[in-house]
Amino acid sequence: MADNELANRLQNRIAVEEGKDVDKKMRDYRDPHEEFAHPYPEFSEFTREQCAMYEDMFAQYDENKDDFLCYDELKAMMEKRGQPLTHLELKKLIVTLDEDQDGKFNFREFMLMWIKCLKDEMPEGTGYTKIVATNEIVLAKPASVDKAGVGGAKKLFETKARAGDDKQNLDDEIVSEQRKEYERKRQAKRDKEAAAAKKAAFANRGAMFNN
Structure with a gap:
């Protein structure tokens, strides 16, 4: 027992x-497949290596290390990469992609910029072709030909033709600013002449009373 x-x-x-x-x-x-999982499923058009490159780029230009890229940091990034954006292009770029409307880019919004460039979904006036030019090799190589297709890469190269449109937009912007400045000077001159005439008329009235 x-x-x-x-x-x-x-x-x-x-x-x-x-x-x-x-x-x-x-x-x-x-899970043996876990280490091969894509870190950003939403942006699976890019390879893991390409995503790592964008992470490094984001960290490089995040000068104050607050995990955001502000207007000045985006401006500096494009200048250092040899494709400076105008003030209006930067403003429109931020408005287009700033989902939480805080005036700056978090990393997801930064990735949205690149994925929209790849898919040719960026609106005019955002300096699209300049952004593409800063990273042409990566953007021209979709991670999967099955997903993007050979035509996808071809389409991206064809969008270079929009460079002329961007340049025309920039020229129009410069001309518009020059016209505004010219009109401002003309108005200032008219205001000055009107003030002088008013002063002369007042002086003439004073002389009549003195007589």
């Missing part, structure tokens, strides 16, 4: 130990 009880207790102990071992194995188990 005692032998049976001892055997049962021993069997229970073995079962418990085996259970613990199973739990430990479950805790230690790692």
